[in-house]
Amino acid sequence: MSDRAICSRLFFSLVFGICLWAVVCCAPVAAGGGPENVLVVVNDGSQSSKLIANHYIALRKIPARNVVYLGGIPDRDSMDLEQFMDLVLRPILVQIEDRGLAGSVDYIVYSADFPTRVRIRKILQQLIRKAEADGQKLSSENRRRFNPEASINSLTFFANWCLLSDSGNGGGLMAPNANRYFRLPSNGVLQKPFTDVLQNQFQRQINAYSKPIDDPQYQEAIVALEKMARSNPGQMALYYWLAKFEARNERPTDAAKWLTQAMRMGLSDRESIEQDPDFKSLEDPLFRGLVRRMSNQGSRYATTRSFRQLYQWAPNGMLNRTPGQGERYFLSTVLAVTRNDGTTEKEAVEQIKQTVAADFSKPTGTFYFTESADVRTKTRKSFFDDTIAALEELGFSGKVIQAVMPENAKDIIGLTTGTPRFQLEGRNNRIVPGAICENLTSYGGRVGTVSSSKTGQTKLSRFLKFGAAGSSGTVVEPLALWQKFPHPFIHVHYARGCSLAEAFYQSIHSPFQTLIVGDALCQPFATEPKVEVSGIVPGQLVGSKTTLNFDVSGSPIRVAGMELYMDGDLFKRDPSLKPIEMDPALLSDGYHELRVVFVAANRAETTTRTIIPFFVDNKSQVCKLSIDKQQLELQDRVTVSVSAPNASSIRIVHNWKTIARLESGSGEVRIAASEFGRGPVSVQAIATFGGIEVASERLEFEVRGELSTERARTGKSR
DSSP states (O other), X not given: OOHHHHHHHTSBSSOOOOOOOOOTTOOSSOOSXXXXXXXXXXXXXXXXXXXXXXHHHHHHTOOGGGEEXXXXXXXXXXXXXXXXXXIIIHHHHHHHHHTTOTTTOOEEEEOSSSOOEEEOHHHHHHHHHHHHHTTOOOOXXXXXXXXXXXXXXXXXXXXXXXXXXXXXXXXXXXXXTOOTTSOOBHHHHTSOOSOHHHHHHHHHHHHGGGSOTTSHHHHHHHHHHHHHHHHOTTOHHXXXXXXXXXXXXXXXXXXXXXXXXXXXXXXXXXXXXXXOHHHHTOOOHHHHHHHHHOOOTTTTBOOOOOOOTTOEEOTTSSEEOSTTSSBOOOEEEESOOOBTTSOOHHHHHHHHHHHHHHTTOOOOSEEEEEOOSSHHHHHHHTTHHHHHHHHHHTTOEEEEESSSSOSSOSOEEEEEEOOSOOOOTTSOOOEEEEEEEEEOOTTTTOTTSSOSTTTTOOOTHHHHHTTOSEEEEESSOOOSOGGGSOOTTHHHHHHTTOOHHHHHHTTOSSGGGEEEEEOTTOOTTOOOOOOEEESOOTTEEEOSOEEEEEEOTTOSSOXXXXXXXXXXXXXXXXXXXXXXXXOGGGSOSEEEEEEEEEEESSTXXXXXXXXXXXXXXXXXXXOEEEESOSEEETTOEEEEEEEOTTOSEEEEEETTEXXXXXXXXXXXXXXXXXXXOSEEEEEEEEEEETTEEEEOOXXXXXEEOOOOSSOBOOSOOO
């Protein structure tokens, strides 16, 4: 870690730490997702990749620290697992650690021109060997279910499992229930909250429920469950079982206390509670009032949850805090595929602009679900009624139509369909900006191949061309298994304010073959908190201690806390929103960027931010930067002039990547525009003074160049 980063951690007088605050769902840390939580991965050898990343970084205000450039990426649609690990995943994880991003990055988003398919036969063999060791034998039909190809974003989601593949234990990512972030049916949430010894302990306690209430084991079980609940406050199953124990114990006040906790975690199945003989016998007014407050609409599934990479997801889909008692993931999408059956550069850039603009737009319209005789529709048909009931409870309209695709629908805010082929042209439809549209078919995610003529199936990119914010499809034959495709409840999670990536991954139980293309952060249905920050203004020279104040009086939603970043480095989480004293003496000279991220007290934990660039001058160490052009063509060069008197060296950086170096305190360099790529870009100089880094102001300019309206072609698609 550089001296500058260490200084940044000391900038405020309050101590760094992951503070906890009580939001509706008792989340351990802030979530919801914003630019500070995204790592953008760029193919450094592709101009299309740079183009799309440049627009995304500028529009989403991604911190420079959160951009990684990778070289040597194969110029084809697929790669081997070893190539993925050596060229993509391991370098990404190393950069996350080296840049101090392990506590803040939740999303890994790929720009264009990465192979979207990964051949994972090695992992399949591990799965087969494990099954045989357990006395099972996979039939040829079952082996087809585990067709050994995966999408690049799914293997990133399962990064921990991929790392285990070296030790022969990676096969679990191919299981039909591999994704524990998936929102299970409600009854599944009340079972198996732990693994191994802790699960055996939990099972032993709930087995005591069948004993007489005066049996010592019955009372001991209550004590043990309370202890487990203190260690794992995110586990609704513990609160539910405590409520049952105390209800049968004829302690209605205690039963109501635990039931309240379970409701805060998302328990909402009133019918099951009312029919439970132990709960039914309680006539306490407080307890009966709690039950009446429950809703039966949309209560068949675990509640929607925001995501953090630090969260440990239990087998029942809830949170655990005990080390080793849960799986951790990275949410991941691909921003665009601009090869073959994908979108053009121009379409991809327009889509990004549209999805960013859709945030917090609160679109109105209809969620459509198509029904036909096709097995692709029948696979998910049984989930439609519950989904529409949940949407209607939220105030939205859902409609099942007997057709392959809607017609004359000007209000599509979400679409779930199932057909091998479809056309959107000539149907007089309108996809509302921000909508998720997706289709169940075998090769919808095979967008990077030379031609779709062999499969005859429409690709997910068709929805993106017509305005969808995101879509998904499998990269290889998955069979008609609903676990490999988004559950229709994806629209409920999205409508509740989750980001696009959160909605997708809460809805796919076995995502290893699913390619998700779109803006991971898009959140059109979210409610944005509003906070006024005073005490410092953009561009200010901070010369003495000053105090930041936060006014939440104008926010449409309660604010649960804040995160503070200095130059992209997360150094504090604070639930108090109390004034904070700044001491510039603890920072290096030069340019800095403060981000104060505010977290809403809702289940989606929506974030908003105030970004404040400012300057410090403690030791008169200065680094100044200038460029000779504000606009240049892709074939041009830009002259960068730097002055940092008495500095030993100067680095010229673009999105954290060093693109030139001077071994003196001043000079100029000419840099090819192609190094930056087309679109809005920035450059910054970082001078070294006796081991201390001093940054210049970041200068923005534009590299112009025609955006392709034709998709790239490559024959290397095996």
